[in-house]
Amino acid sequence: MVSPNSRSEYESRMHRVLAYIDQHLDQALDLYTLAEVAHFSQFHFHRLFSAWMGETLGDYLRRRRVEVAAMRLAAQPRSTVLNMALSVGFGSAEAFTRAFRNRFGCSPTTWRMQQATQRRANSNPGQVNSKMSQAPATLSAEHVAFRTPNMEAIMNVKLIDRQPVTVAYLRHLGPYGEPISLFWQNTYYPWAVTNKLLERARYGISHDDPSITAAEQCRYDACAEVAPDFVASGGAFKATIPGGRYAVLAFKGGGEQVGEAWAALLRDWLPASGLQLDARPCFEYYPTDAACDPQTGAFECEICIPVVPL
Structure with a gap:
């Protein structure tokens, strides 16, 4: 019978590994390094990870890399596909495109265009802006105002x-x-x-x-x-x-x-x-x-x- 404390320790170590992966997606993430982060033996870590996560370590890494890239493709339209590929740990735009297509059924460029089209179609600036309020004045900040062609109102964002x-x-x-x-x-x-x-x-x-x-x-x-x-x-x-x-x-x-x-x-x-x-x-x-x-x-x-x- 697994004790609650033992299970909690396993879960804590796995959380630590997932956080490390997200923070180092642009780097080589080998089995040895991640086993060290988890404080598990390299020999057993791959099997433990698969049992805990329901997917192999390799599948998880590929999924996280392309999912993070998908979010950034929409948020950073001026970044090239190659730069986006490198930022999440792919060695080339070709390898990135293959993995991206396997996950989303389209190329990164097509995904980006689809997201831009959807953003324009869903834009309702009056409604969005009406739900924003100024943050507490106790936070000193630099105010940044910005306007897009699809927004009549100005959104105030603080840095x-x-x-x-x-x-x-x-x-x-x-x-x-x-x-x-x-x-x-x-x-x-x-x-x-x-x-x-x-x-x-x-x-x-x-x-x-x-x-x-x-x-x-x-x-x-x-x-x-x-x-x-x-x-x-x-x-x-x-x-x-x-x-x-x-x-x-x-x-x-x-x-x-x-x-x-x-x-x-x-x-x-x-x-x-x-x-x-x-x-x-x-x-x-x-x-x-x-x-x-x-x-x-x-x-x-x-x-x-x-x-x-x-």
């Missing part, structure tokens, strides 16, 4: 420099949307009560783009900001959200609208910003004073994406 923060988190694996709301209510809330974390700032980390990754493979972390020496328990794990420069868009609305705000930031603002994503995770930040209306389901948060110069 801020965040410090690294330690979080304790619970992971949800599966579809986003309503299941995430239920996860916060039914899983995170009781855990936060037990650990006296209700008054701490919260973070929601979406590790996958649900428009690209299969719903059953999407990962989401519900996090509470904690002290570095906090001891995680109750199925929780600890991680550090990296510091650095982030583009921040304040959101106010319901769960059905937050996806529109994410799309507006990633698909409309980012391509015209002169910036690009890097390997740090995107997340939603919920300050301690963030409002939430249990009657309507409306809530406030800051959508944060990591950015570096293009």
